[in-house]
Amino acid sequence: MRACFCKDVPRLMPRSANTPAASSSHDWPVRIVGLLVFLAGVGLLVWVFVMANRLFHAPAPPLPAAPSPNAANPGPSPFLAIGAGFSDLLRRLLLLLLMSVAGSVIASKGIQLYFAARPLAAGSGAPSEATPAVPDPVAPRPATKP
Numbered sequence: 001m002r003a004c005f006c007k008d009v010p011r012l013m014p015r016s017a018n019t020p021a022a023s024s025s026h027d028w029p030v031r032i033v034g035l036l037v038f039l040a041g042v043g044l045l046v047w048v049f050v051m052a053n054r055l056f057h058a059p060a061p062p063l064p065a066a067p068s069p070n071a072a073n074p075g076p077s078p079f080l081a082i083g084a085g086f087s088d089l090l091r092r093l094l095l096l097l098l099m100s101v102a103g104s105v106i107a108s109k110g111i112q113l114y115f116a117a118r119p120l121a122a123g124s125g126a127p128s129e130a131t132p133a134v135p136d137p138v139a140p141r142p143a144t145k146p
Contacts, residue, residue: 027117034114041107048100055092061085 064078 012079030044030117031114034112034117036110038107038110041103041105041110044106045100048096050102051099052096055096069123 064081066078
């Protein structure tokens with residue numbers, strides 16, 4: 001068994017201004033900001049779903065007319081028009097994917113901020129002054145009866 005030679009490390013967690021009991025009166029602005037960030041993320045996700053619905057219910061673009069073989073200047077190839085339409089569709093789908101990921105991340109960060117500012121309830125595992133932060137491996141243990 002290895003001995004711990006860390007004598008400079010404090011064994012007990014001192015109460016400070018950062019503990020939930022000391023800061024519970026000033027955490028409501030942070031919770032409100034967290035809730036607003038969450039709602040902004042959800043709003044962005046709703047907007048992405050509305051845009052995707054519009055994109056999927058939009059009528060298909062008309063097919064380009066085939067050039068007449070007698071024309072001296074046939075104009076652009078119909079394949080270029082089809083390729084341009086496909087690239088525009090692909091660009092819109094990628095933007096929707098990017099916006100949905102961004103909305104999810106923003107909503108997740110809002111929830112994390114909200115719950116990080118929430119005070120712990122009494123008896124829910126909040127550290128107390130007598131709870132050791134790191135157990136002492138060399139401390140004598142009470143003898144157990146066989």
